[in-house]
Amino acid sequence: MATTSTQQKNVEFVRTGYGKNLVKVLYIRREGTHHYITELTANVELTLKSRKDYLTGDNSDIIPTDTVKNTVHALAKLKGVLTIEQFAMDISEHFLTAFKHVTRVNVKIEEAPWRRLEKNGVEHAHAFIYSPESCRFCEVEQNLNESPVLHSGVKNMKVLKTTQSGFEGFFRDRFTTLQEAKDRCFCTSVYARWRYNKVQNVDFDSAWNSVKESIIEKFAGPYDRGEYSPSVQKTLYDTQVIVLDRVPEVEEIEIVMPNQHYFTIDMTKMGLTNNNEVLLPLDNPSGNITGTVRRKPQAKL
């Protein structure tokens, strides 16, 4: 039953957008017998100038989502895929310039974690293994006649250390039962998302690797003795500070670190003394620690 104009009069738009999700593509670049691949999954969303599609059922402005899918395929062929960031910007640029009635584009891309096979320092020419130790993703949001806003990120990077982590001196109230800990396991699945302050002439691969390495470096510390973490909050913040110091192209970074708890199993009822040797991984509930920092505006020489 169509809405009446009286009913429509009481309604105003907040936001509209439509597109295609989960467009998957495997891109192969061949340099002789040495092959390079990027496999990605893209979500593309458009916002159009007119809302007549929503208001009256007039579809004449709608670029079908099937076309959106075809466009992603075609752009992979025409532009190639060097980095998911550049590809996302190419898609966004296309939709804003090939049409006069698209006012906003949002592109989210995740990259499949294929790792080239390597043995004794020798790389395989064309074989890869799926290595989900971390997931690389990016997002472009661009309005018509404006520069794109580009975020990149890493997620599902699960790390664990068995010592050099503690938690003491916290606030206690009548509901607090937690015991202070000087030495505990610290396990987290890191999520980090950062915004670039420039999008041209940026080595996105290098930037992503720098952030990933910095996260691991701050978490693990020196390989022989580690580095003490007084809280997830401190480790999270320290990571952000070194990222901003090392990667000038990053303007702002958000990190989320859940605290995945491992509890020492009490075996006293079995007559056994468990010296923090056998632990119970508990996936729920988990702590969740977040923080976002940005560069302080600097005076320019």
Next chain:
Amino acid sequence: MELSTVTRLEVFGLMLYLSCESDTEFWDKMQAEWEELARRNWLTENEQAQIPSSVSPHEKAWQVLGTTQAENENEQAAIVSLQRCLELHPNNLQALMALAVSLTNTGMRQDACEVLLCWLRHNSKYNHLLKDKSHLAGSPGCQRRMSRVSTVGRYESSLLPEVKELFLEAAQHNRDTDPDLQTGLGVLFNISAEFNKAVEAFNAALSVRPEDYLLWNRLGATLANGDRSEEAVEAYTRALELQPGFIRSRYNLGISCINLGAHREAASNFLTALSLQRKSRSRQLSHQVMSGNIWAALRIALSMMDQPELFQAANIGDLDLLMKAFNLDM
């Protein structure tokens, strides 16, 4: 006058940008433009003295475009222009120094040090200092370095200590203060966060060129980054007295206002800067000329003023509404 300079040079630059091939008629026009600018005193005496007919107008134009873009708080564009200039003429000292400054501003510490090394190498007064340093003398690679993509991931600036040493050595050998050398020192001390030493260097440069508004701004920025905000404001004020259309300095002034808790003044300064940028937009340019970082700083200032409707106006880029709210509309 200041606005016109900005407009003039941006259009000038656009004409240059659009013409890939050099064309006699085009260059005759360019030469005429140049002479007109000189006639109207829109070039500093320094620049006028540096236009020998042997210098390709192409290279000079990129240099001036680059430095103008930096003055107008358009850093990335400035870097591109200066790199173009250096591709044509790798030993353009002014372009090298300006590029080193821009790279420092964008956090490219190692790259900035390399450029300053090039400056020394191409400077006939000082290149003798590099004679025994074969590991630094390196390749004719100054040119290659200028146009490469930013190298993320080189965490330390390994060149910094040596380049600083060289500049200090050069300064010691000088009888008279060389303001350009002192500028280089000031930049290096900014990179190493030795702000008080940087202040000394820029003060030394200013003693030779007290009317140089760029130096006053550099002094101000150094003071600001060294947490001496009140003194920074004095330096910016002096720069703006000398060059009221100096957008970068006005942006810097706004930053210092934020740091001093004067959020209203900060917002006012950012709005003035944005409005100057907007006025300079040539009809031929369709892209944005207003700087993202000025808008970002404005949003910060407005967010601290607890006036959500103004913050919202900044989010959607409504400059006119904001100008009105601050009584800046003319």
